[in-house]
Amino acid sequence: MKKINEILGMKYPIIQGAMANIATGEFAAACSNAGAFGIVAVGGLPPEKFEEEIIKCKKLTDKPFGVNIMLMHPQADDIADIIARNPVAAVTTGAGNPGKYISMWKEKGIFVMPVVASVLLAERMVNAGADAVIAEGTESGGHVGEMTTMALVPQMVDRLDVPVIAAGGIADGRGMAAAYALGACGVQVGTCLLASNECPIHENYKQAVVKAGDNATVVTGRSAHAPVRVLKNKMARKYLQMELKGSDRDELEKLTLGSLRKAVFDGDADNGSLMSGQICGLVKEIRPLAEIFEEMTEGCNKVIDDLQGR
Ligand SMILES: Cc1cc2nc3c(=O)[nH]c(=O)nc-3n(C[C@H](O)[C@H](O)[C@H](O)COP(=O)(O)O)c2cc1C
Numbered sequence: 656m657k658k659i660n661e662i663l664g665m666k667y668p669i670i671q672g673a674m675a676n677i678a679t680g681e682f683a684a685a686c687s688n689a690g691a692f693g694i695v696a697v698g699g700l701p702p703e704k705f706e707e708e709i710i711k712c713k714k715l716t717d718k719p720f721g722v723n724i725m726l727m728h729p730q731a732d733d734i735a736d737i738i739a740r741n742p743v744a745a746v747t748t749g750a751g752n753p754g755k756y757i758s759m760w761k762e763k764g765i766f767v768m769p770v771v772a773s774v775l776l777a778e779r780m781v782n783a784g785a786d787a788v789i790a791e792g793t794e795s796g797g798h799v800g801e802m803t804t805m806a807l808v809p810q811m812v813d814r815l816d817v818p819v820i821a822a823g824g825i826a827d828g829r830g831m832a833a834a835y836a837l838g839a840c841g842v843q844v845g846t847c848l849l850a851s852n853e854c855p856i857h858e859n860y861k862q863a864v865v866k867a868g869d870n871a872t873v874v875t876g877r878s879a880h881a882p883v884r885v886l887k888n889k890m891a892r893k894y895l896q897m898e899l900k901g902s903d904r905d906e907l908e909k910l911t912l913g914s915l916r917k918a919v920f921d922g923d924a925d926n927g928s929l930m931s932g933q934i935c936g937l938v939k940e941i942r943p944l945a946e947i948f949e950e951m952t953e954g955c956n957k958v959i960d961d962l963q964g965r
Contacts, residue, residue: 659692659820659841662787663744663766664719666690667952668831668841670789671848672822673723673747674797674930675699676919677856680711685853687718689944694747696723702733709741719744721766726751739763747789747843750798754783761786768820770843772800774810781817788815789843792823796846796932799823799874799884805837812838826934828954832962835955844951846932851944857922861941863888863929869936875911879904886929890914 660668671678671686675698683693695712697705705722712720721743724734727750735756738746745766746753757767761784769780770789777788790811792804804823811819821834822843834842848854849864863886874882875894878901885891894910911928918927 656838656840657818659787659818662818662840663692663721665692667948669948669951670694670721670747670820670822670841670843672795672843672845673698673749674845674848675725676915677849677854678723679855680708680713681715682853682855683708683720684712684715685944686848687712687716687720689853689948691944691948692745693718693720694723695720695743697725697728697734699725699728702730702737705734706737706741709737709743713741721745721747721768723747723749723770724753725749726753735759738765752779752783753785754779757784770822771811772802772807774807774814777811777815777819781815785817787818787820787840789820789822790839791843792821793874793884794824794933795822796849796872796884796930796935799882804834808834808837808839824932824934826937826951828951828956828958830934831951831955832958835959842951846934847938847947847951848944849931850938850941851947852941853944856919859922859924860918860927860929863924864931864935864938865940867931867935867938869933871935872931872933876907879907883928883930884932886931886935888927888929889925890928 658668667690669691671693673694673696678696683695686693695708739759742763748769766786768787771777790807793799808821818840820841821839825842826847873887876883878898914928917923918929
């Protein structure tokens with residue numbers, strides 16, 4: 656089995672997960688320069704701003720990088736065209752079916768990797784032409800599905816003929832080795848990168864991740880069919896109370912409007928949406944990206960050697 660770094664051409668088999676408002680051109684370039692595969696995230700950016708971030712990333716790195724499109728973006732068609740006009744090494748897609756864009760991207764030589772949380776969806780993506788899939792378990796930070804990485808990855812590996820990348824709950828060499836054991840060809844990580852020197856989030860957000868324990872996250876938005884994993888704080892607790900009371904989608908949206916920006920830019924640890932995965936309890940210090948990627952890969956090799964009794 657080819658590892659994802661052999662397919663995409665980076666040093667380590669690690670993809671930096673897209674993170675709305677965080678994965679800028681500068682951050683993606685820093686990840687690629689540190690040996691992983693950087694991804695510029697569109698999040699809620701207007702199309703022209705997204706294009707600027709892609710161009711910025713191209714200027715800052717000569718290494719391969721990709722982009723992420725959230726298909727629920729109101730201008731998804733324009734964003735898909737921008738990706739075709741600025742061909743990058745790969746595109747990851749979330750929150751919808753990218754089927755109608757896949758042939759346009761592939762004509763430009765772009766490798767297409769939808770992020771999926773169920774085998775059925777993954778099969779649909781592969782039938783639509785996806786080159787690989789990213790199996791994202793519910794341990795992840797941000798928008799989540801129901802299945803765990805442990806249960807999802809081997810089922811996807813068994814059912815698909817394309818490479819599967821594991822995401823959700825991975826932050827060190829043990830996690831990476833587990834992903835390989837389940838049949839994945841590499842990993843995508845998000846939470847552990849929040850605690851990097853280069854990550855452009857407010858210091859308060861980084862500290863909240865570093866101080867978080869194993870049970871520090873909660874999923875909000877299940878009642879609105881938009882589940883999001885965040886650190887427990889004043890806002891998350893209020894949101895959950897409102898969901899219990901049966902508040903409608905509009906009221907809930909009012910509470911969370913701009914809340915990720917509050918966390919990322921203002922460092923508002925009470926009222927911001929501090930998206931984070933369950934693996935935050937393993938993330939104990941803020942470190943350079945290069946160290947995070949190198950240690951994860953070396954740690955993985957050591958685990959595999961140990962298992963083989965070397
Ligand atoms: C703060 C944050 C924001 C995220 N935003 C996005 C996004 O905009 N698009 C997307 O496809 N995934 C998003 N994700 C998911 C990540 O790309 C990645 O799959 C996930 O973080 C991997 O799991 P982990 O957090 O356990 O490492 C986000 C994750 C975090 C932590």
